[in-house]
Amino acid sequence: MMDFLTNDLLLLSDSAVRNAIPLLLACLAGLYSERAGIFDIGLEGKMLVAAFAAGAFSAIAGMPAYDGGWEMGAWSVWIGLGAAIIASTIFSMIHAFASITLRGNQLISGVAINFFAAGITVLIGQHWFRMGGQTPQLREGQRFEPISLPFAESLKDVPIVGDIYYQLISGHNIIVYFGFIIVALTWWVLYRTRFGLRMRAVGENPGAVDTAGISVVKLRYSALIITGILCGLAGAYLSLGTAAAGFGKDMTAGRGFIALAALIFAKWKPISAMGATLLFGMLEAIGNKYQTLDLGFVVLPGQFMQALPYILTVVILAGFVGKAIPPKAGGEPYVKER
Amino acid sequence: MNKNLPKWVDLGLIPLLTLLLAFAVSGLVVLSIGQDPVEVVQVMIKGAFNPFGIGHTLYFTTSFIFTGLAVAVAFHARLFNIGGEGQAGIAGVGVALVMLSYDWPHWSIALLVGTLAALAFGAAWAAIPAYLQAKRGSHIVITTIMFNLIATAIIGYLVVGPMQGEGSQPQSERFPASASLPDFHEIFGWFGLEFAKHAPANISFFIALVAALLVWILIWKTRLGYEMRAFGHSEKAAVYAGISPLKITMIAMLISGALSGLMAVNTVQGEAERLLLGSVEGAGFIGIAVALMGRSHPVGVLLAAFLFGILTQGGAELQFELGIPAQMITVIQALIIMFTGSLENLVRMPMEKIFIRAGKGATS
Numbered sequence: 177m178m179d180f181l182t183n184d185l186l187l188l189s190d191s192a193v194r195n196a197i198p199l200l201l202a203c204l205a206g207l208y209s210e211r212a213g214i215f216d217i218g219l220e221g222k223m224l225v226a227a228f229a230a231g232a233f234s235a236i237a238g239m240p241a242y243d244g245g246w247e248m249g250a251w252s253v254w255i256g257l258g259a260a261i262i263a264s265t266i267f268s269m270i271h272a273f274a275s276i277t278l279r280g281n282q283l284i285s286g287v288a289i290n291f292f293a294a295g296i297t298v299l300i301g302q303h304w305f306r307m308g309g310q311t312p313q314l315r316e317g318q319r320f321e322p323i324s325l326p327f328a329e330s331l332k333d334v335p336i337v338g339d340i341y342y343q344l345i346s347g348h349n350i351i352v353y354f355g356f357i358i359v360a361l362t363w364w365v366l367y368r369t370r371f372g373l374r375m376r377a378v379g380e381n382p383g384a385v386d387t388a389g390i391s392v393v394k395l396r397y398s399a400l401i402i403t404g405i406l407c408g409l410a411g412a413y414l415s416l417g418t419a420a421a422g423f424g425k426d427m428t429a430g431r432g433f434i435a436l437a438a439l440i441f442a443k444w445k446p447i448s449a450m451g452a453t454l455l456f457g458m459l460e461a462i463g464n465k466y467q468t469l470d471l472g473f474v475v476l477p478g479q480f481m482q483a484l485p486y487i488l489t490v491v492i493l494a495g496f497v498g499k500a501i502p503p504k505a506g507g508e509p510y511v512k513e514r
Numbered sequence: 515m516n517k518n519l520p521k522w523v524d525l526g527l528i529p530l531l532t533l534l535l536a537f538a539v540s541g542l543v544v545l546s547i548g549q550d551p552v553e554v555v556q557v558m559i560k561g562a563f564n565p566f567g568i569g570h571t572l573y574f575t576t577s578f579i580f581t582g583l584a585v586a587v588a589f590h591a592r593l594f595n596i597g598g599e600g601q602a603g604i605a606g607v608g609v610a611l612v613m614l615s616y617d618w619p620h621w622s623i624a625l626l627v628g629t630l631a632a633l634a635f636g637a638a639w640a641a642i643p644a645y646l647q648a649k650r651g652s653h654i655v656i657t658t659i660m661f662n663l664i665a666t667a668i669i670g671y672l673v674v675g676p677m678q679g680e681g682s683q684p685q686s687e688r689f690p691a692s693a694s695l696p697d698f699h700e701i702f703g704w705f706g707l708e709f710a711k712h713a714p715a716n717i718s719f720f721i722a723l724v725a726a727l728l729v730w731i732l733i734w735k736t737r738l739g740y741e742m743r744a745f746g747h748s749e750k751a752a753v754y755a756g757i758s759p760l761k762i763t764m765i766a767m768l769i770s771g772a773l774s775g776l777m778a779v780n781t782v783q784g785e786a787e788r789l790l791l792g793s794v795e796g797a798g799f800i801g802i803a804v805a806l807m808g809r810s811h812p813v814g815v816l817l818a819a820f821l822f823g824i825l826t827q828g829g830a831e832l833q834f835e836l837g838i839p840a841q842m843i844t845v846i847q848a849l850i851i852m853f854t855g856s857l858e859n860l861v862r863m864p865m866e867k868i869f870i871r872a873g874k875g876a877t878s
Contacts (some may be wrong), residue, residue: 178863184524215557215655217656217659218656226771266561270852273857274852274856274857275856278714278856278857278859278860278863279859280854280855280856280857280858280859281855281856283594283596283655283854283857284802284851284852284855284856285857286800287799287851287855288848288849288851288852288856289848289852289853290848291711291799291844291845291847291848292844292845292848292849292852293848293852294841294844294848295841295842295844295845295848296543296841298839298841299543299547299838299839299842300546300547300840302547302839303546303547303548309839309841340850386767398640426534428732430663433659433663434659437656437660440656470810475779477671477675479667479668479671480667480671481666482670483663483664483667485666486568486660486661486663486667487660489656490642490646490652490657490660490661490664490707493646493650493652493653493656493657493660494646494650494652495650495651495652502653
C-alpha cells in the first residue's frame with residue numbers, strides 16, 4: 177500500500193500536473209473571454225499557433241548563424257515564449273475584431289480560427305524547416321528546464337512529505353509554477369479589482385456598463401488581449417516545456433476543447449478551473465498509464481478515460497449534477513442603443 | 515437577410531465579394547510560402563478536372579453535399595450543428611455493422627440497408643445534444659463538439675477492439691463483395707458512356723442530389739419547413755404562434771444528423787468498404803463552410819460543395835506537383851468560413867451604406 181502511495185500515486189499526480197498546465201492556462205484564457213461576454217471556441221487554434229511560434233522561433237533563435245539562426249543561446253526560449261504570446265494575441269485580436277467591431281458570429285469566428293491555425297502552422301513550418309510540418313528538435317537553452325526547488329534534494333528521503341515535495345512539487349519548469357500563480361492572480365483580478373467587476377458586468381449586462389459611461393468595446397478588447405496572452409503561454413508550454421521539445425503538427429490534440437469543457441465544468445470560476453483541469457489532467461495520466469482499467473466489477477478501455485472529460489462536461493451542461501449557467505450576454509454582439 | 519438591400523446584392527454581390535476576399539488572402543498565403551498563385555490555381559484545376567481527377571472531385575463533392583445540407587437545415591432553425599463530424603463517424607459504425615452482419619444479396623439492397631443505417635445512426639448521435647438543448651438549455655455548439663470527441667473515442671475503441679478485422683491495422687473486416695456500390699465507371703457504362711476506372715465517385719452522388727431536392731422541398735414547400743424558418747427567425751414569435759421549440763429543435767437536429775450520417779454511405783460503404791479510424795476526414799467541418807457559402811440554400815450548397823470538391827482534389831494534386839502540404843486547403847477553408855461567416859460585415863456594412871443611400875436617393 178505504501179509503495180502504491182509513494183510510487184504510483186505520486187507519479188500519476190506528477191503527470192497529472194504536467195498534463196493540467198496547458199489545460200489550466202487555456203481554461204483561464206477562455207475564462208477572461210467568456211466572462212466578458214465573448215464565446216471562444218478558438219482556444220485550440222490559438223494554442224496551436226502559439227505552440228508553433230514558440231517552437232519555430234526558439235529553434236531559429238538558438239541556431240548557429242550559418243544556419244540562418246540568431247545565436248541567442250539561453251535567451252532563445254524566451255524569444256520563443258514571446259513569439260507564442262504575440263502570435264496567439266494576433267489571433268485573439270482577429271476574433272475580437274470579428275466579434276466586437278464587426279458584430280459577427282463568435283462561434284463561426286472560433287471555428288475559422290481553429291482551422292486557420294491547423295493549416296497555417298503546417299504550411300509555414302514546412303516552408304521554413306522542410307520537416308513535414310515539424311520544427312527542429314529543441315536543445316538546452318531553447319526549452320524550459322525543470323527547476324529544482326530549495327532543499328528538494330536534502331528532503332528527498334523524508335517519508336511522505338519529502339516524497340511529495342521532491343516528486344510532486346519540485347522539478348517542474350517555470351510555466352507550471354507561473355500557471356498556479358495566474359490562478360490566484362485571476363481570482364484577485366476578477367473579484368477584487370475594478371477591472372474585474374466591470375468585466376464580469378460586461379458579460380452579464382453590457383447595457384448597464386455602457387450606461388455607467390464605461391466603454392464596452394474597450395473592456396472586451398482588453399479581456400481578449402489577456403485571453404491571447406494566456407493561450408500563448410499554454411501553447412508555448414506544449415512545445416517548450418514538455419518532452420516533445422519542439423512543435424509537431426496538430427500537437428494541441430483537442431486540448432483547447434478539453435479546456436473549454438473544464439471552463440464549463442468549473443462554472444467559469446478560476447479556483448474551480450484549477451480543480452477541473454487537475455482532474456482532467458489526472459484522467460489523462462491514468463489513461464496514458466493503463467491501457468485498460470480494471471475496477472473489479474467492470475473493465476474500462478483506455479478510450480473511456482480519453483472520452484471521460486467530454487462525457488462529464490455534457491452531464492454538467494445538462495444540469496443533472498449542479499447547473500452550469502454561462503455569463504448571460506455571452507455570444508451576443510453589443511449594439512449601442514441610440 | 516436585410517430588407518433594405520436589393521436581392522441581387524444580398525444573395526449575389528456580397529457572397530461573391532466575400533469569396534473573392536477569401537481567395538485574395540489565400541493568394542497572399544501562397545505567396546508567403548514562396549509559391550506562385552497562378553501556377554497553384556492551374557495545378558489545382560488540372561488535378562480536379564482531368565478524367566481521373568473528376569472522379570475524386572465528385573466523390574468529395576458528394577460528402578460535402580451531405581454535410582453542407584446538414585449544417586444548412588440546422589441553420590434554418592438557428593441551430594449551429596458542429597457535430598457533423600461525429601454524426602458521420604457514428605453513421606459509419608452503423609453502416610459497418612449492417613454490412614458485416616449479413617451478406618446482402620444485391621448491391622441495391624445493400625445500398626438501401628446502408629442508407630437506412632446511416633440515417634438512423636447519424637440522427638441518433640444528434641438526438642442527445644438536440645434533446646439537451648431543447649429540454650435543459652445546454653448549448654448545442656458545446657455539446658456537439660463534445661459528441662464529436664466522444665465519437666472519435668468510440669470509433670477508436672471499436673476499430674482496435676470488438677470490430678477489429680484480421681491483422682493489426684485499426685480497421686474492421688472488409689465488407690462482403692455484394693455490398694460494394696457501383697462506381698461512376700459502372701453507372702456510365704449502363705448508358706454506354708465512358709468514365710475513368712477505379713475513381714471513388716459512386717452511386718451515392720445521386721442520393722446526394724435527391725437529398726438536396728428533398729431539403730429544398732422541406733424548407734420552402736412544407737409546413738414543417740415554414741415552422742423551422744419561423745423558429746429560426748424569432749423563437750418568441752414562433753412560440754406565440756403555437757410552434758413547439760422542443761419539436762422543432764428535435765426534428766431539425768434529427769434531420770441534420772441523418773444528412774451528415776448519409777456521408778458514410780459514400781465514404782464507408784462506397785469507397786473504403788470497411789470501417790476506418792478517420793473516415794470522415796474533416797468533411798463534417800467542411801459542411802460548415804459549404805452551408806455558409808451556399809447561404810443555407812440547397813442550390814448554393816450544391817455549388818459550394820462542388821467548389822470544395824475541386825479544392826480538396828486539387829489540393830491533393832498540389833502536394834504531388836508542387837510539394838505544398840494538403841493543409842493549404844484547410845487554410846482556404848478557414849478563410850472562406852471567416853470571410854463569408856464572421857467577417858461578412860466587412861463587406862456588408864459598406865454595401866448597406868452604398869445601396870441604402872442610393873435607394874433613398876431614388877425614392878425621394
